[in-house]
Amino acid sequence: MNMEKNTIYSPYKMKIEKITEEAPFVKTFRLKFINDEDAENFSFRTGQFGEYSIFGEGETTFCIASSPTRKGYIECTFRQAGRVTKALANLDEGDIIGFRGPYGNIFPIDEWKGKNLVFIAGGIALPPMRSVIWNCLDLRENFKDITIIYGARSVADLVYKNELKEWEGRSDVNIVTTVDPGGETPEWTGKIGFVPTVLSEIAPSSENTIAIVCGPPIMIKFTFPVLEKLGFTDENVYTTLENRMKCGFGKCGRCNVGKVFVCKDGPVFSLKQLKELPAEY
Amino acid sequence: MEIINKLIDKSSLSALIERLNTSGKQVYAPVTKNGLCDFAKVESVQEIDFDSIATIQSAKSLVFPKVEKLLSYEKTYDDVIVKEVDLTKIPEVIAFAGRPCDAAGFIPLNAIFTSDSVDQIFKTRLDKLSIISISCKKADDFCFCTSVNGSPSNTSGSDILLTEISETTYYAEIITEKGKAILDAYADLFKDSAVVDKTPFVAKIDKQFSTEIINEKLKTLFESDIWDHQAMRCVGCGACAFVCPACGCFDIQDETKGKDGVRHRCWDSCGFKIFTMHTSGHNPREKQAQRWRQRIFHKFSYQPEQQQEFGCVGCGRCSRACPSDMNIAEHLKAIAVK
Amino acid sequence: MEEIKKIAKELLAENKVQLIVGFEKGSANKVRPAFFTKPEEIDQLIYNEYCIHNIALYLKKDICQKANNLAIIANPNVVRSILQLASENQIAEEKIKIIGISFEGKCVGLLDFKAAEEFSKTQPKGIKPEDKALIEKIQAMPLEERFNYWVEAFSPCIKCYACRASCPMCYCGKCNVETNNPQWIPVAPHKYGNLEWHMMRAMHLAGRCINCGECNRSCPVNIPLNILSYMLSDFILDEFDSEAGMNAVFTPALSVYTSVDKENFIK
Ligand code: SF4
Numbered sequence A: 001m002n003m004e005k006n007t008i009y010s011p012y013k014m015k016i017e018k019i020t021e022e023a024p025f026v027k028t029f030r031l032k033f034i035n036d037e038d039a040e041n042f043s044f045r046t047g048q049f050g051e052y053s054i055f056g057e058g059e060t061t062f063c064i065a066s067s068p069t070r071k072g073y074i075e076c077t078f079r080q081a082g083r084v085t086k087a088l089a090n091l092d093e094g095d096i097i098g099f100r101g102p103y104g105n106i107f108p109i110d111e112w113k114g115k116n117l118v119f120i121a122g123g124i125a126l127p128p129m130r131s132v133i134w135n136c137l138d139l140r141e142n143f144k145d146i147t148i149i150y151g152a153r154s155v156a157d158l159v160y161k162n163e164l165k166e167w168e169g170r171s172d173v174n175i176v177t178t179v180d181p182g183g184e185t186p187e188w189t190g191k192i193g194f195v196p197t198v199l200s201e202i203a204p205s206s207e208n209t210i211a212i213v214c215g216p217p218i219m220i221k222f223t224f225p226v227l228e229k230l231g232f233t234d235e236n237v238y239t240t241l242e243n244r245m246k247c248g249f250g251k252c253g254r255c256n257v258g259k260v261f262v263c264k265d266g267p268v269f270s271l272k273q274l275k276e277l278p279a280e281y
Numbered sequence B: 001m002e003i004i005n006k007l008i009d010k011s012s013l014s015a016l017i018e019r020l021n022t023s024g025k026q027v028y029a030p031v032t033k034n035g036l037c038d039f040a041k042v043e044s045v046q047e048i049d050f051d052s053i054a055t056i057q058s059a060k061s062l063v064f065p066k067v068e069k070l071l072s073y074e075k076t077y078d079d080v081i082v083k084e085v086d087l088t089k090i091p092e093v094i095a096f097a098g099r100p101c102d103a104a105g106f107i108p109l110n111a112i113f114t115s116d117s118v119d120q121i122f123k124t125r126l127d128k129l130s131i132i133s134i135s136c137k138k139a140d141d142f143c144f145c146t147s148v149n150g151s152p153s154n155t156s157g158s159d160i161l162l163t164e165i166s167e168t169t170y171y172a173e174i175i176t177e178k179g180k181a182i183l184d185a186y187a188d189l190f191k192d193s194a195v196v197d198k199t200p201f202v203a204k205i206d207k208q209f210s211t212e213i214i215n216e217k218l219k220t221l222f223e224s225d226i227w228d229h230q231a232m233r234c235v236g237c238g239a240c241a242f243v244c245p246a247c248g249c250f251d252i253q254d255e256t257k258g259k260d261g262v263r264h265r266c267w268d269s270c271g272f273k274i275f276t277m278h279t280s281g282h283n284p285r286e287k288q289a290q291r292w293r294q295r296i297f298h299k300f301s302y303q304p305e306q307q308q309e310f311g312c313v314g315c316g317r318c319s320r321a322c323p324s325d326m327n328i329a330e331h332l333k334a335i336a337v338k
Numbered sequence C: 001m002e003e004i005k006k007i008a009k010e011l012l013a014e015n016k017v018q019l020i021v022g023f024e025k026g027s028a029n030k031v032r033p034a035f036f037t038k039p040e041e042i043d044q045l046i047y048n049e050y051c052i053h054n055i056a057l058y059l060k061k062d063i064c065q066k067a068n069n070l071a072i073i074a075n076p077n078v079v080r081s082i083l084q085l086a087s088e089n090q091i092a093e094e095k096i097k098i099i100g101i102s103f104e105g106k107c108v109g110l111l112d113f114k115a116a117e118e119f120s121k122t123q124p125k126g127i128k129p130e131d132k133a134l135i136e137k138i139q140a141m142p143l144e145e146r147f148n149y150w151v152e153a154f155s156p157c158i159k160c161y162a163c164r165a166s167c168p169m170c171y172c173g174k175c176n177v178e179t180n181n182p183q184w185i186p187v188a189p190h191k192y193g194n195l196e197w198h199m200m201r202a203m204h205l206a207g208r209c210i211n212c213g214e215c216n217r218s219c220p221v222n223i224p225l226n227i228l229s230y231m232l233s234d235f236i237l238d239e240f241d242s243e244a245g246m247n248a249v250f251t252p253a254l255s256v257y258t259s260v261d262k263e264n265f266i267k
């Protein structure tokens, strides 16, 4: 039986099983449920997020960065910024944190069966993408070509370096990594240039293709027009929104964009849905 | 449930309050202290202010207090013990002598806290609350319940509604099962009655606009300059949201002392700049005009569309409390004719 | 009133200012802050005995910050706020025209900072007699009783921050209660969270509060928080011979040292 929670605010207790340093100030935690029953009964789908807490510091919101196909644990990747993330960054393997979730909607990967996928990510926005990328790779036969375009400010800022290598080594993935001009090192063999520019160079076909875009607002802003030029329709472009959150389930009132709550009705939106919302995000 | 019509003598209220108290229920009613009228715990009818038009703060704190525990925790050397809220400890409460708008306010508040997912703390508090309201004999310039589907003798939200029909007598409408439970427990205090037309006994409040018109107008007003114009003098505090019976926004905060700590929630407001501010400093609602727009849209567009309830009951509390005299009814009227 | 309107109208008509901050009729018998940009709008401007609000508050808000120059209908509290803001380098003399009005409601015409200083000195302190009485009552209390008095007085606070939002001197872009790294002041409005917030507020306004009472007027639950600031003002006048809102030049009581400071508080 799932540990029956008295209230929707009660977190699961999770143990930090593994910490990976991804980039300066960016870490990935692999978290395991302390209670076996919780682990068995817990399920989530790609795109969803949670509230991670350090007791005494508070809660903070990030996506679940691992794929639902990998059972028994969840992972999150975060950059140290505010009070809670700074405290999280000071934790060690074996320490205990709280987790509430999963919350929010999902990437509709069932609807993407038989299609080509183009993942376009910038900077620290790869984590939500990593979950859906692994999910699709673990169900590889469901999809046609898979292309990943990932860029960061500098080589040091690229996250998931090992996985990037792993994807590069796979013949069934077409991956392009890029760094902003000036961010390269002498050893850098990837591209140099901003993500939208690289995207227009590679020019993936929009025929039977879904594009998934995650990144800083400025990157997203310049990426959408490129996709449009390539012939992508708004229904076939997906992105995730980020807003300040507290509750995660549409009650605390701060994450809405127009009438939708990013926490409950998002965080995944098609460009079509996004265009129907007021530009207040 | 069909409304049961009864009468109760004014002189019986004192027995009612006392017996409710002795039965272990906590009775909250409007009490005036230092010139301010607000809900407070009462043990006798003498403490109650029946005359005030509306309390400064709404009755919402009975189900959604300004600060409340969501859980507590104890840190040990290598573990954390999380203690959930004991919902069985939540007391039975009577909200007595509030106004119909107080009662109506619980409806949109309930929609926020229980639609989609259920906030058990809120729900338990509301389940354990019985609401005995009194129709309004007087109104002031800030009241506009009739413009937002309410009225000075509106029954919705109340379990029992009392209307003063003579010097000595209240007409009592028993509206819900909870109201009936009170009637059954204190049946000796009530007398039978026919249906009474309440109109002559309550305040007259002119309807200034309708919620439908506001909702319709808002469909095209998001980008209008009316928000800049209206919000010019708004100073961006939390007064309007905190006194509002229908505002449910909150913050979640941890506080630790030594090994022990509490995670609690406290009221928050879309009027504050930091309400939506990202850690990066980016703020989707950077200007006060955007925040004022959110207030109006949330109540008159988003809530009715998502939860089928308007988020305003026309009590006028926000306007009475506003330090810069932002009068919501006046602003809504301007929207209605825009 | 006619004189005020005449000055205001001329300032706008002759393009001497882009904006005038004043009052208009409000709800019921209230008055409310209003902003005028065209001469013909001045017909809406009013000034009466209810115009006690400290509208100097808006000088640090977007609407005034965006204007190149402006005028303000200034009762003595507004004048003192402007002087205090000027002494803190928050407003430049070239930018603002002060239309001075005494506590009796008499218009004294346009004031430059020098004249404003003189005017400020001629006007009584804004503290009401009932406030004075309360101060005396509190001062007579033994220390522990006094502490408990304040704990109780602050406990109804709901942390709506209307007091802060209405105070011309609370202009910080990020208030200390909004910083959480570290968390200086508990966010929750419980007894001690309230006490800490109010102690912090009083300290940040010590020597800067011009005793207008706007914080108390704004407070929906009528907390006498202004009294604490008044008591501090008295103390600072006494100990440091410094009074907020009297001087357009920098005279901070708590951040300078002079050899004549009594330093009684150290003992
Ligand atoms: S409308 Fe009034 S009460 Fe509400 S935030 Fe603005 S100034 Fe404060």
Ligand code: SF4
Pocket: B240, B243, B244, B245, B246, B247, B311, B312, B313, B314, B315, B316, B317, B318, B319, B328
């Ligand atoms: S918005 Fe104002 S008038 Fe409407 S319910 Fe809230 S406090 Fe009352």
Ligand code: SF4
Pocket: A253, B241, B246, B247, B248, B249, B268, B269, B270, B271, B294, B295, B296, B298, B299, B311
């Ligand atoms: S009006 Fe603002 S504070 Fe009130 S419930 Fe809506 S979003 Fe929250």
Ligand code: SF4
Pocket: C156, C157, C158, C159, C160, C161, C162, C163, C164, C215, C218, C219, C220, C221, C222, C223, C225
């Ligand atoms: S205005 Fe009153 S209730 Fe609001 S924060 Fe200030 S003292 Fe507290």
Ligand code: FES
Pocket: A244, A245, A246, A247, A248, A249, A250, A251, A252, A253, A254, A255, A256, A261, A262, A263, A264
């Ligand atoms: S995070 Fe609370 S409403 Fe979305």
